[in-house]
Amino acid sequence: MILLISDLHLEQERPDITRAFLDLLAGRARTAESLYILGDFFEAWIGDDAMSPFQLSICKALRELSDSGTRIFLMHGNRDFMIGKGFCKAAGCTLLADPTVVQLNGEPVLLMHGDSLCTRDVGYIRMRRYLRHPLTLFILRHLPLKTRHKLARKLRNESRAKTSMKANDIVDVTPEEVPRIMQQFGVHTLIHGHTHRPAIHKLQLGDVAAKRIVLGDWDRQGWALQVDEQGFSLGSFDFAPQENRTLALPSSL
Ligand code: MN
Numbered sequence: 699m700i701l702l703i704s705d706l707h708l709e710q711e712r713p714d715i716t717r718a719f720l721d722l723l724a725g726r727a728r729t730a731e732s733l734y735i736l737g738d739f740f741e742a743w744i745g746d747d748a749m750s751p752f753q754l755s756i757c758k759a760l761r762e763l764s765d766s767g768t769r770i771f772l773m774h775g776n777r778d779f780m781i782g783k784g785f786c787k788a789a790g791c792t793l794l795a796d797p798t799v800v801q802l803n804g805e806p807v808l809l810m811h812g813d814s815l816c817t818r819d820v821g822y823i824r825m826r827r828y829l830r831h832p833l834t835l836f837i838l839r840h841l842p843l844k845t846r847h848k849l850a851r852k853l854r855n856e857s858r859a860k861t862s863m864k865a866n867d868i869v870d871v872t873p874e875e876v877p878r879i880m881q882q883f884g885v886h887t888l889i890h891g892h893t894h895r896p897a898i899h900k901l902q903l904g905d906v907a908a909k910r911i912v913l914g915d916w917d918r919q920g921w922a923l924q925v926d927e928q929g930f931s932l933g934s935f936d937f938a939p940q941e942n943r944t945l946a947l948p949s950s951l
């Protein structure tokens with residue numbers, strides 16, 4: 699059995715998501731052959747040399763899973779594209795390029811984060827090309843920590859302001875881009891995240907039936923795609939109820 703997840707946006711401020719992820723690691727992921735994380739695993743990442751205690755604890759949890767025998771594959775998202783070899787080595791995971799073709803159930807499947815499919819957002823695509831350039835990455839990695847923190851905050855605020863202003867169709871994938879890239883890589887199944895619109899879309903590639911599976915983001919619930927002999931099943935699950943923080947006062951008061 700193989701599990702695929704994306705867009706957890708892990709951060710210290712969301713202990714509910716963290717808990718749900720650790721539960722997945724201790725549960726279903728243990729029995730999985732491989733776990734694929736298709737980007738935006740962390741809400742922000744400013745460098746492997748600047749891991750917070752929270753991020754270190756996630757790194758350790760991944761390492762434990764990998765030591766238990768589950769192979770872990772990680773792809774960059776638009777928020778954590780600075781994750782490097784240092785983290786992957788410590789966490790026991792393999793970094794995947796975006797896009798990558800893998801064999802799932804004996805079928806070639808194209809894996810992507812999904813942001814590069816949103817080509818109608820011309821400004822974003824331009825910025826993406828710039829930010830992912832090896833030279834930019836080199837410079838970013840060598841900036842002082844303080845500057846990197848500042849930049850990360852700025853990027854986050856800008857992306858929030860922009861997505862709230864733009865039409866729905868900008869942040870979703872460009873429909874024509876889907877068959878184009880699937881044909882380019884010779885696949886009939888594409889799996890990606892990023893758009894926060896979990897679904898299994900059927901489409902035709904010439905005479906052949908094809909599908910695009912969109913993983914869900916973890917916010918009010920978790921999402922995972924399970925691949926086994928039964929095929930591909932996309933499912934959500936509720937987070938464990940939060941601890942009740944309000945004090946129960948005796949009724950006599
Ligand atoms: Mn994303």
